[in-house]
Amino acid sequence: MTAIMPALLSPGLSAFTASRQDGPLQAERTNLAPGMFLDADPALQMAGRYSSAAGAFLDLHAAPSGRGGWFGLHLALELPPLQEISYLGLACRAAAPEQLMLRPCLRTGLEGGGFSDCFFDRHILAAGRAHSHTDALYLDSRPELPLSAPWHELVLFLPCQAFDLSLMHLHLFAL
Template sequence: MSPAPFPSRDLSMGLAALRDGITSGDIAERVDFAPGVSLIADAPLDVGGTWRSPAGRLLELDISMAGRGNWIALHMALDLPDLADIAFVGFGCTGVGPTQQIIRPCLRSGLDDGGFVDCFLDRHILTRTDAIPHVDALHVPTCRTLPETAPWRELLLFLPTEPLRWHLHDLRMFAA
């Protein structure tokens, strides 16, 4: 059994670029931070704010909302079209925030008809003032809604739909 190419080449390069570089910009309805790494928000949220990626960290987000909307998420493209020989798909991360807020991780799989299906991981990320590790995984054989094959997949981190300050220090994905 050979391991699946995971994460995607673009995402691996994008995460490496964010860790190694010093970049920054403004938050908008869609922001492409690096290849394979984007922030996408529901338009009625009317998001604003700033982001930066200091050397040695992934992202420091300072997001404001002027409206009311239903979702905002970090999207990370994955190269996992076939899960036949995979038992677990997961990730680990560290980060900090000045207040406790909940971030909901999800594996999104594209469908052949153009739609998608979301499979939420069991544990949410709780932002805290100290950088504690968070690790979670899906047990593929018991996720009834997770398609074995998909034209595309993403790891999504659904952020709160209220102002957020979060420093994502590191994020790593795995499939086994």
């Protein structure tokens, strides 16, 4: 079994991590780097700020003024055919002043359009004290995953209400 280098899995993640940025959250889509963006349900009327500073991957201050069904951090993945890997995983470190739950998901594009979501087994809990989270999808146990797909993304579904979050690190791995 050969591990795939994290930088090869998501070039956008590598590009964003190397940069230092800050800016406003857009109502629907906030582009952070090529292949990396925040996507919000238009009904949320998303507002707030994001930043990436030394020692922290991504800090978010989300302040939606509406009610909506989704808000997510999307990372385009460059994966080999899924038959060639056994595990796809993530490791992160997060903190938030109020407890938050994040749901990681492998989103797979379908031939002819649309997508299929495969959620990781464990949610990420961010709380007042920073802690680490690691989880992996064992792909052989996920028959719902299409083995051939035009594209893949890692999506971290975020809360749909106002929150502050510090994602100190986010790393991806494939084995």
